[in-house]
Amino acid sequence: MILKFCGIKTKVEALSIRPLNINMVGFIHYPKSKRHLDIEQINKLTRLLPDEIDRVVVLVNPTLQLIKKIINATNINAIQLHGDETIDFIKQLRLNFKNIKIIKALPATQNIINDIDQFKEHVDLFIIDTPSEQYGGTGQSFDWTLLKGLDQSIPFLIAGGIDVDKIKQIEALKLNHLGYDISSGIETDDMKDKNKMLTVIQQVKGEL
Template sequence: MTRPLIKICGLSTPQTLDAALDAGAAMIGLVFFAKSPRNVPLDQAARLADRARGKAEIAALTVDADDGLIADIMREVRPDWLQLHGSETPERCAELKARHGVKVMKALGVSQATDVEKAAGYAGVVDKLLFDAKPPKDAVLPGGNGVAFDWTLLRGLDLGVPVMLSGGLNPQTVAEALRISGVNEVDVSSGVERERGVKDETLIRAFIAEAERAGEETR
């Protein structure tokens, strides 16, 4: 395993953003979904993106967003990635990728092997696949719920595009998740929060340190 690619998602303050950057996060995520406690207004997101630009890649997380919102995000925030976390089809992913000239990451919910198999339809279209645990039945958010799935489902998976793991990750579980899944990219949101929607600088640093330690041990 090479050095893991680590994404800290749902950042909303300069202090927590700086903690992620200083600790070595390769990607940061900004959430544009009104129902999420991590949702950030465009002007706030633009300032955070400018702070991160050139230090880490910037992902804009949307959930079945309309063309107007995505156009606004691309103009104001200028992200490197669109992270599509809703029910977007491969055709929708291809459309947005072509229209905006941006890299696309499609998030897919997983609870069983057949959910992973569905990823094949996106593999030739998107630039990255993110596998997250399917949300609980009463959840209002498609991700960031702090639940995990069977990480062995990703072991040996080769879809021709990079694969990122999310769901149930925190400083205590990330090393095991990397080892069991065999992936080399991880994404965390609720696992580095001291309360829902509020990131913790110490937890961010601990998460990145544990992920990097796991990568060192398997080289």
């Protein structure tokens, strides 16, 4: 399964993650988030990671100009859109940045299947997160049974307060998710916790 560890903030965290058996690392560029980093910080941290780990910048309702600036100034290779971005905007993003992976975060509502249908031809991966006014990062979970209607043709990760115990509960539902996007569930006192990260990896992948 795919594991994305999100909200990396420091060199210590990046170096602790570098050798781990994970697939994606997320860096947040959104001033309202407690995990916000400026572009220069993102540049320094992304360059500490190996190429086999996707380096994702998480943005909320960005402009194309901002995305271009971040792509040119950092070592990211994926954009995660966590706001109210339109299909037309994503089409423009794809047209302008053909080599960048596009991830769209969507809130887990009763409309999730219809929402995914609108975007699925234009993005590489979905992240299904807990609905919130602050566009994610709440550490709260949602009703995972909302995802039972998503088949294997839809590439999606589950987010929202994910930790080892919740992973066990989700696995029992036999959903078609590709993996998990985790931030608070691998933290202690707002810092990434190596032991928690290793425990999650062991649970999800079966090997470190």
